[in-house]
Amino acid sequence: MVSLLKTEWLKVKKYNTFWILSLLYIVSIWGLNYIVYNVQQNIYDKKKTGGVVNMIIGNPPYAFPKVWHMTAYVSSFLLFMPGLLMIISITNEYSYKTHRQNIIDGWSRTQFITAKQLLTIIIAIVSTAAVFLSALSFGFMEGSETLSFDNLEYILYFFLQTLSYTSLALLFGVVLKRSGIAIGVYFLYTVVIENVVSGLLNHYADYSGRYLPLKSVDNLIPFPVFENMTRQFLKQPNFSVQLTLSLIYLALYYYATKRKFETDDL
Amino acid sequence: MPEKVAENFTLIKFSTNTIHMQPVLSLQAISKRYGNIQALNSISFDVPEGSVFGILGPNGSGKTTMLGIILDILRADAGSFSWFGTSPSAESRKKIGALLETPNFYHYLSATDNLNITQAISGRGSTPEIESVLETVNLAQRKYSKFSTYSLGMKQRLAIAGTLLGNPNVLVFDEPTNGLDPVGIAEIRQLIKDLAKQGKTIIMASHLLDEVEKVCTHVAILKKGVLLTAGAVDEVLTNEDIVEISASDLTGLEIIIKEFNGVTNVKQDGNHLHVFFPINTANLEEINRYCFSKDITLSQLTLKRKSLESKFFELTNN
Numbered sequence: 001m002v003s004l005l006k007t008e009w010l011k012v013k014k015y016n017t018f019w020i021l022s023l024l025y026i027v028s029i030w031g032l033n034y035i036v037y038n039v040q041q042n043i044y045d046k047k048k049t050g051g052v053v054n055m056i057i058g059n060p061p062y063a064f065p066k067v068w069h070m071t072a073y074v075s076s077f078l079l080f081m082p083g084l085l086m087i088i089s090i091t092n093e094y095s096y097k098t099h100r101q102n103i104i105d106g107w108s109r110t111q112f113i114t115a116k117q118l119l120t121i122i123i124a125i126v127s128t129a130a131v132f133l134s135a136l137s138f139g140f141m142e143g144s145e146t147l148s149f150d151n152l153e154y155i156l157y158f159f160l161q162t163l164s165y166t167s168l169a170l171l172f173g174v175v176l177k178r179s180g181i182a183i184g185v186y187f188l189y190t191v192v193i194e195n196v197v198s199g200l201l202n203h204y205a206d207y208s209g210r211y212l213p214l215k216s217v218d219n220l221i222p223f224p225v226f227e228n229m230t231r232q233f234l235k236q237p238n239f240s241v242q243l244t245l246s247l248i249y250l251a252l253y254y255y256a257t258k259r260k261f262e263t264d265d266l
Numbered sequence: 267m268p269e270k271v272a273e274n275f276t277l278i279k280f281s282t283n284t285i286h287m288q289p290v291l292s293l294q295a296i297s298k299r300y301g302n303i304q305a306l307n308s309i310s311f312d313v314p315e316g317s318v319f320g321i322l323g324p325n326g327s328g329k330t331t332m333l334g335i336i337l338d339i340l341r342a343d344a345g346s347f348s349w350f351g352t353s354p355s356a357e358s359r360k361k362i363g364a365l366l367e368t369p370n371f372y373h374y375l376s377a378t379d380n381l382n383i384t385q386a387i388s389g390r391g392s393t394p395e396i397e398s399v400l401e402t403v404n405l406a407q408r409k410y411s412k413f414s415t416y417s418l419g420m421k422q423r424l425a426i427a428g429t430l431l432g433n434p435n436v437l438v439f440d441e442p443t444n445g446l447d448p449v450g451i452a453e454i455r456q457l458i459k460d461l462a463k464q465g466k467t468i469i470m471a472s473h474l475l476d477e478v479e480k481v482c483t484h485v486a487i488l489k490k491g492v493l494l495t496a497g498a499v500d501e502v503l504t505n506e507d508i509v510e511i512s513a514s515d516l517t518g519l520e521i522i523i524k525e526f527n528g529v530t531n532v533k534q535d536g537n538h539l540h541v542f543f544p545i546n547t548a549n550l551e552e553i554n555r556y557c558f559s560k561d562i563t564l565s566q567l568t569l570k571r572k573s574l575e576s577k578f579f580e581l582t583n584n
Contacts, residue, residue: 007386015374092372101370104337105428106360106388265340 004115005122011089018085025081026130033074033134037062037141061224063142065150069224071135072158075127076221080190082123082162083169087182090116090173100266113174113261117254120166128159157220160246164217165190167253174260190214210237217246288351290315290436290467291336296345298331304491305331308345311486311496313469318462320482320499321471324582328491329471330367333440337364349436360388363429364438369421373414377405377424380413381431390432399427402457418445426454437461439470443477455481475578487581494581502577506530507548512538512566513557522560526553538566 012018043053044060061070093099102112132155139147169186176182198209210219219237289312298306306328313319321329334340336347338354349358371380381396391399400406403423408416416424422445429437442458443451458481462468472478478485479499486496495502513519516537523541524532531542541553550567557564 003386007383010379010383010386011372014379015372017374096372097368097370098372100339100366101384101428102387103339103356104359104364104366105384106356106390108356109338111356263341265334 001114001118004111005118008115008119018088021081021085021088022126025078025085026126028078028081029075029127029130030134030137032078033062033071033138036070036074037138057225060142062138064139064146065148065152066224067135067139067142068149068151069154069221071131071138072154073221073224075131075134075158076161076218079162079165080187082127083165083186083190084183085123086116086120086166086169087173087179087186089119090170091177091179091182094173094177095179103266109262109266110258113258116170117167117257120163120170123166124159124162127162128155131155131158154221157217160250161217161220164214164246164250164253167250167257168213171253171257171260174257207237210242211245213249216242216249220246287315289313291347291349291469292351293332293336293347294345296332296335296342296347298328298335298340298342298491306335306342306491309488309491309493310345311493313467314484315467316462316465317484318458318468318470318482320478320485321469321488322473322475322478322485322578323471323488324473326490327488329473329488330440331491332488333364333366333438333469333471337362337366337438339366360390361434362436362438363390363431363434365425365429365442366438366440369425371413371421371424371428374412376412377409377416377427380424381428384428384431388432390434395431399430400424402430403427404453419447419450422446423450426457434466436467437469439468441472442470443472443474487578489582506545507543508570509541509543509548509550509553510535510538510566510568510570511541511553511557511564513562513564515562519557519562519564522557522562523553526556540570 040060040062059066061067093102099112103109107115135155168190169182172186172189173179173182176185194212194214198212198215201207201209201212209215219242220239222237291313293312294310296306296309297304309328309332321332323329331340335342336349336354337359338356347354349362352358372383375383377400378396381391381399382393385391385393385396397406397409400409403426405420405423405427408420413421413424422442426439426442429439439458443454446454455477458468458470462481462483470478470482482499484497485499485502487494487502511519511523516534516539520532520534520539523529523539526541528543528547529541530544533540533542541548548569550569554564554567
């Protein structure tokens with residue numbers, strides 16, 4: 001496994017596109033949260049609202065311990081980025097035909113695809129670390145409470161969520177092979193298609209839209225503000241069902257990707 | 267269509283004078299279909315150790331498909347193959363240096379960085395050896411340039427360098443001189459001859475007859491996925507003697523020569539006749555004496571060895 005990762009490292013080490021996008025993505029995690037943080041600061045400005053907001057919403061979402069939940073939720077809007085990195089990594093192999101050469105040179109098909117699946121985990125770990133550090137910095141910037149690790153489980157859910165996005169991206173890459181179409185389909189699916197289908201299902205089929213592949217993992221990190229109110233109006237997802245479904249979908253992505261690569265003509 | 271072609275040919279079984287040795291590669295009834303195109307139809311042959319084995323065929327005859335199958339890039343629909351007498355595996359591929367179809371490298375990496383990956387995957391070679399194979403293919407000066415900046419010929423040289431890494435005993439080349447200039451072609455042919463002298467087994471696909479004729483000891487000829495013939499080059503080339511004769515009375519000559527002892531076939535080719543005999547049976551003096559005794563004076567009498575080219579066209583034009 002170490003040698004697979006070492007070889008994968010040799011492939012990306014000098015790949016500028018990968019590093020530029022990764023860097024921008026990590027900066028954007030902090031940046032997007034900073035935008036929302038600024039909005040929060042304006043709303044909670046005592047001079048304007050005189051503490052009324054505090055009474056309705058509760059403590060600011062970027063204060064400990066809520067900040068873990070809030071940062072994970074806001075950062076999840078950038079999840080198409082780690083998927084994009086993963087698609088670039090796999091479709092490059094197809095366009096350079098290096099997936100063939102790697103096999104010719106002596107990797108088994110299983111080794112090749114395992115190396116890529118390990119990469120989905122690495123990307124998810126790095127994303128999660130970036131979210132953790134951003135949350136920590138906003139918690140301290142807010143400064144309303146002392147450091148607290150309550151709610152830290154949301155960072156773990158964020159890891160699971162990122163892993164689902166990167167592994168689904170890998171599956172799209174392995175099935176579609178060409179970068180342009182894989183990126184287009186992945187982007188539209190994650191940003192538009194699943195949300196539309198989910199909305200329709202929620203409206204016409206008793207909220208079953210929440211059981212769709214990405215929705216099940218998205219729902220592990222619900223909208224972090226007005227929770228009491230939404231609880232009254234909406235039928236709440238069952239957490240353990242959502243978690244179990246997310247893990248089943250994840251296993252399916254891995255299995256389908258592996259099987260596709262192992263049996264295809266390359 | 268392909269099925270019809272298949273019926274028209276009887277597969278010529280590969281005859282080998284190295285039966286006692288374990289073949290490096292053995293194919294048994296490999297078939298592969300793409301939709302309604304039969305890309306390979308029950309291909310069987312053995313590659314003896316130490317041979318330079320040419321796979322010859324026109325474009326689209328299934329050469330690359332066949333190499334793709336033995337390198338586990340493509341899945342055969344039927345049949346099996348073995349490397350070194352064992353069923354194929356990633357481990358057996360590590361012992362083979364192979365280049366398939368095009369040079370496949372990471373465009374954003376230099377020659378050295380690309381070969382580092384080849385080395386990491388195959389376990390063949392070492393850092394100093396990467397330098398030396400790049401010297402061998404004359405790429406040392408450009409080893410730090412990105413692959414994307416290379417000309418087609420340079421890419422091909424890098425691919426050959428990759429196969430040489432770790433000095434493997436078996437090499438597979440698919441159109442090795444593709445994209446090279448005449449000097450490059452001569453260099454690569456010399457390299458292949460040198461490798462053969464070191465006792466390496468080389469499997470080489472080509473549509474260039476001349477190339478196969480110059481470097482190969484064995485040849486397999488493919489057409490539309492059917493194996494027409496396979497064997498040692500001199501066996502495939504000269505399974506009959508051809509005597510070229512002519513005289514002023516060509517019609518008279520044709521009549522009498524057909525009655526000559528041992529003649530299997532007579533064909534007119536321009537203003538001379540091609541007379542076919544079983545291998546090593548044509549006796550030019552006898553022919554001359556016979557014709558003279560029948561009152562025909564020959565103006566030309568030559569024993570022709572069949573060139574691979576004429577053999578190739580004869581086989582593939584049917």
